[in-house]
Amino acid sequence: MAELFFHPGLVLVLGALLLPFLKGNARNAAILGVPLLALFCLWRLPEGTLWSAQWLDYELAPLAVDKLSRLFATIFLLMALGGGLFALGQKSRLEIPAAFVYAGSAVGVTLAGDLVTVFVCWELMAVGSTLVLWAGGNAGAFAASRRYVAIHLLGGVILFAGVAGHLLDTGDAAFTRMAPDSVAHWLILIGFLINAGAPPLSAWLPDAYPEASWSGSVFLSAFTTKTAVYVLLRGFPGTEFLIWIGIFMIFYGIVYALLENDMRRILAYSIVNQVGFMIAGIGIGTEMALNGAAAHAFAHIVYKALLLMSAGAVLAATGRRKCSELGGLFHSMPITTICGTIGALAISSFPFTSGFISKSMVTQAAIDGHLLWVWLALAAASAGVFLHAGIKFPWFVFFQKDSGLRPADPPASMRWAMIAFSFICIALGVWPEPLYALLPYRVDYVPYTGAHVLTQLQLLLFSGLAFFVMLPWLKRTLTITLDVDWVYRVALTGLCRAVGRLLRGLAAGIDGALREVGGALDADLERARQPGGLLLRNWPTGSMALWTLVMLLAYLLFYYLH
Amino acid sequence: MADKHWLDHPANVKKLWRGFLAVLALTVIAEPLVHLHPHFEVEALFGFHAWYGFAACAAMIVGAKALGLLLKRPDTYYGKGCEEGDRHG
Numbered sequence: 001m002a003e004l005f006f007h008p009g010l011v012l013v014l015g016a017l018l019l020p021f022l023k024g025n026a027r028n029a030a031i032l033g034v035p036l037l038a039l040f041c042l043w044r045l046p047e048g049t050l051w052s053a054q055w056l057d058y059e060l061a062p063l064a065v066d067k068l069s070r071l072f073a074t075i076f077l078l079m080a081l082g083g084g085l086f087a088l089g090q091k092s093r094l095e096i097p098a099a100f101v102y103a104g105s106a107v108g109v110t111l112a113g114d115l116v117t118v119f120v121c122w123e124l125m126a127v128g129s130t131l132v133l134w135a136g137g138n139a140g141a142f143a144a145s146r147r148y149v150a151i152h153l154l155g156g157v158i159l160f161a162g163v164a165g166h167l168l169d170t171g172d173a174a175f176t177r178m179a180p181d182s183v184a185h186w187l188i189l190i191g192f193l194i195n196a197g198a199p200p201l202s203a204w205l206p207d208a209y210p211e212a213s214w215s216g217s218v219f220l221s222a223f224t225t226k227t228a229v230y231v232l233l234r235g236f237p238g239t240e241f242l243i244w245i246g247i248f249m250i251f252y253g254i255v256y257a258l259l260e261n262d263m264r265r266i267l268a269y270s271i272v273n274q275v276g277f278m279i280a281g282i283g284i285g286t287e288m289a290l291n292g293a294a295a296h297a298f299a300h301i302v303y304k305a306l307l308l309m310s311a312g313a314v315l316a317a318t319g320r321r322k323c324s325e326l327g328g329l330f331h332s333m334p335i336t337t338i339c340g341t342i343g344a345l346a347i348s349s350f351p352f353t354s355g356f357i358s359k360s361m362v363t364q365a366a367i368d369g370h371l372l373w374v375w376l377a378l379a380a381a382s383a384g385v386f387l388h389a390g391i392k393f394p395w396f397v398f399f400q401k402d403s404g405l406r407p408a409d410p411p412a413s414m415r416w417a418m419i420a421f422s423f424i425c426i427a428l429g430v431w432p433e434p435l436y437a438l439l440p441y442r443v444d445y446v447p448y449t450g451a452h453v454l455t456q457l458q459l460l461l462f463s464g465l466a467f468f469v470m471l472p473w474l475k476r477t478l479t480i481t482l483d484v485d486w487v488y489r490v491a492l493t494g495l496c497r498a499v500g501r502l503l504r505g506l507a508a509g510i511d512g513a514l515r516e517v518g519g520a521l522d523a524d525l526e527r528a529r530q531p532g533g534l535l536l537r538n539w540p541t542g543s544m545a546l547w548t549l550v551m552l553l554a555y556l557l558f559y560y561l562h
Numbered sequence: 563m564a565d566k567h568w569l570d571h572p573a574n575v576k577k578l579w580r581g582f583l584a585v586l587a588l589t590v591i592a593e594p595l596v597h598l599h600p601h602f603e604v605e606a607l608f609g610f611h612a613w614y615g616f617a618a619c620a621a622m623i624v625g626a627k628a629l630g631l632l633l634k635r636p637d638t639y640y641g642k643g644c645e646e647g648d649r650h651g
Contacts, residue, residue, distance in 0.1 A: 039566075072634075137616075183623070218617075251622075254622055254626075255622065255625060255626045255629060256626075258622065258623060258626040259626050259629070259630045259633075259634065261637065262637075273581035291603075322637075330567070330569070331567055367601045367602075372602050374605075375601075375602065379611070379614060379615075379618070380614070380615075380618035380621075380622075383614075383615040383618045383619050384618065384619060384622050387619050387623070389623065399569075402570075450596040451596055451597060451598045451599055452595060454589060454592060454593065454596050454598075454609040455598070455610075457589045458589045458590065458609065458612040458615060459611040459612070459615040461585060461586050461589060461612075461613065462586065462611075462612045462613070462615040462616040462619075462621040463615045463616065463618070464582075465582075465586060465616060466615070466616045466619035466620050466623070468617065470619075470620060470623050473623050473624075473627055474623065477634070478636060478637050479630075479634045479635060479636060479637055480634070480635055480636075480637045480639055480640075481629075481630060481633045481634055482633040482634075482639075483633075483636060487638060490640075
């Protein structure tokens, strides 16, 4: 009876194709109704492989459900719903359909039981997300989308090579646990890590996401990196070097966010930072750590979307994005301020917010594994998150020195999206059991102990003190910080120009030389054909006989030597 | 605008600061009252999370500043297109 199951991702993609034909209230109803319908379809699916197909010699499973895939598909669909509500007033007619294709293909990855389907959905995600960027509609967004798609197509090619190699090696397309033990699996792992924003190519994320429209970056923040977290959770749990990749991402995110002036780029760097916690959890690989990574992905999507919604509301109202031009907005945007602050507290894992009950599972896994250095790094990083996202973002945008701007809170659709997501952030923190019940493994963890709450408060409040004590060091300047994208934006383009100049110079030189040689040859031929020249001269018969004799002697000599 | 929010008064900000410092002190003083179960030796040091959090943040700010000396550029570095092009309101 497999035909009776609707694929939730497909529902979203088909809904996206329907949207251009609708207008007004019908369109608004569809934007909210399609993700709800997809959620309904998802929760009707039983566990197991529901669709199977034969392709060449391989058994494909385009629709397969287990607890992990249901968890990620659920949060992706909730995100499509919340993002759609927030973006209802978006003037671009392209953005929401593109975002739904993007979200639908992300759901497709989570519900794929085989690597071929994963790859197809992976590429469709790249298309959808690039279109969301395009919908930003300005030159900066277009230029950023070209760099973005180049990196993702590169990642796609690497992933495809890996999948093809895996099919050749094993003859089995099923997406199961792998280990980096062959070239093919390394390529798959690299393909996954590129989308996760892992080094060395992490710069694609803070380069592209802040260039989208005020609502576009809300969608972009959710799907690509968290789909990568999902496939790493399923494909490479317990791969130890992922711990160090994760820790690098955590500190990279903090340091770059501390230096940044663009409010949405601060949040983009903090995506890399938060995904770092998840990747580190996947690297630790115990049930506690994997549960923690999955729960943190769920919580992260909500509070990061909330933070970007509050930033989007500020951008839409003021047209400004630099911290140095903002400040004092709490006067006239109280709802945005409160919602943004709740998101900031949740990302910092304050008690009674969603981050507290999810991130601490990863830390607990490091403790259980007696990984002292990993634990110290994670604790320092938790303090750093409060520093760069928890205080810095709301402080410079909503408080600090008054910029004199008095924009009003955004329209109702945006307000309600922010309020709903704020509610989820707090609800998950106060009542974590429903989320724990969705996690892939049984949860044996109590987040609220006196010791945990107290130590976490110490850690966070004293990093807050560090922020205010060292505020002069954090003064905003009109600067950006060079990242790896400098290599392909400046160094490689410079190299290409230099090589081009060199080749053009070389070509001109060769051309000149050829002309000279040709001219000389011409003149020689000309001379040879004149009366008395080489070709028109009379030759004595004797000289011909002499040369024949020389030839015959040479022949004799070679014959003898041979 | 003439409306003065209560946060705009320096006296109130001062009160907030005092409250914040009091809470900070409380979190450290409360330590003996809560049954802590340190997992690592270093964690058993008094007020570990407080001074570690502060020191880690100070180190990160200094580290970021140092990196900034090397890698900071004016925000028009990549051309004006990406900075000025998106003033849609």
